[in-house]
Amino acid sequence: DAKTTQPPSMDCAEGRAANLPCNHSTISGNEYVYWYRQIHSQGPQYIIHGLKNNETNEMASLIITEDRKSSTLILPHATLRDTAVYYCIEGGMRFGAGTRLTVKP
């Protein structure tokens, strides 16, 4: 079973920041936090990952708490094309149910 906890769904207004939370309280010291997203009927797409430090790339920012038990994925200016299911996973390969983000005009 997946070890992360995410809200099942969230809405965000277009152009605003989308902040997606994830709890991973059982994460071990050498496990990375990964975020992926899946647009309907496609394979998941890698977004970002991190171990301890906050990370940023062209798609998103990842904020990891100091105790590493939770993280937040930030999409700084959400667009309609960001509507997808977002998965947070600890370690490498087991997925939970994810958060369905709907970006509204």
Place this chain on the structure above:
Amino acid sequence: SQTIHQWPATLVQPVGSPLSLECTVEGTSNPNLYWYRQAAGRGLQLLFYSVGIGQISSEVPQNLSASRPQDRQFILSSKKLLLSDSGFYLCAWSAGRALDYNSPLHFGNGTRLTVT
């Protein structure tokens, strides 16, 4: 650059028929390979993973099997399909040695299987 190929994109098979789905990766060596299944409206379930030729780890006992006959080829099979085998099957790869957790997964476009 690395690419991953899955085929076919869609498949309709009768109950009791065999199944063979193939996945190949190009542009990398010694990838870790994975098969996932996604039932309608559900999350991704890890079925099998492989860290090398002939090395298969099964996550969930079921009506499916996997093989890795070549370094960059991963095959998902069934001798007799069940209705419950319907779903979206995804292959993925990651770089590194033996499940290096600092390497993200890269997914193919998937095969949508309908068992009738």
